Amino acid sequence: MDELAIYESLLFVAGEEGLTLKEMAKLTNSTTDHVIVSLDQLMNEYNLRSSSALTIIETASKYKLVTKEQYSSIVSGYAQSPLTQKLSKALLETLAIIAYKQPITRMEIEEIRGVQLSTALQKLKLRDLIKEVGRLEAPGKPVLYGTTDYFMDYFGLNHLNELPELTIDEEIEETSLFFESFEQSVD
Incomplete structure (x- = not known):
């Protein structure tokens, strides 16, 4: 299995709740340092691919998979509530x-x-x-x-x-x- 795809899938399933480094390390049987390196690689891939609308952010000590800022107006139109x-x-x-x-x-x-x-x-x-x-x-x-x-x-x-x-x-x-x-x- 592709290691970066594992982190991507975990963040996708976690949704708005996000996951802490410790949670991801426990779920993947690795260290928090390894998780950081993997998340950095995944974020770099997202940022290098102009065709990707996704990126990773850290808020409240949790990592989340989100859409890139330049797509906010399109997404907010859908999410209007x-x-x-x-x-x-x-x-x-x-x-x-x-x-x-x-x-x-x-x-x-x-x-x-x-x-x-x-x-x-x-x-x-x-x-x-x-x-x-x-x-x-x-x-x-x-x-x-x-x-x-x-x-x-x-x-x-x-x-x-x-x-x-x-x-x-x-x-x-x-x-x-x-x-x-x-x-x-x-x-």
């Missing part, structure tokens, strides 16, 4: 808070955003971007939310530390505006 539509600004804000502050409760998110958001949380859960990751040891044991592997996939991240760093400039600007408003109201 409510789950693939763009996120609204409110959903993105809520998702950003969860991504940066996780694990976090609904009340903590509402304090930051200043609005109730049970609907937003439901929509993000339906899209598999967030999940319940536990319960806070406090009265009522509120649910703690965190991001999913699909979130990592959706934004092309391998680790949460790849999220863009928050700049303090925005906080300073908001604080300055607050003080300017306060000073004007006192005058």
Whole structure:
């Protein structure tokens, strides 16, 4: 059997879930180093063949067989569904808070955003971007939310530390505006 075809078939069957290096090594009775070399060879073959629409990516520490970026508009036309539509600004804000502050409760998110958001949380859960990751040891044991592997996939991240760093400039600007408003109201 062709070794590269074995990895290709494993990634194809794994689909959106993908496989970790350890999983592929175990399934093929080889080392993770050998798997990396094989995946690199397979990726090079895909990239060299202009007739191939496939490539391999790594997200959330899993390898996945995907279509090349230049075919995204064609594929997205086929895959059009409510789950693939763009996120609204409110959903993105809520998702950003969860991504940066996780694990976090609904009340903590509402304090930051200043609005109730049970609907937003439901929509993000339906899209598999967030999940319940536990319960806070406090009265009522509120649910703690965190991001999913699909979130990592959706934004092309391998680790949460790849999220863009928050700049303090925005906080300073908001604080300055607050003080300017306060000073004007006192005058």
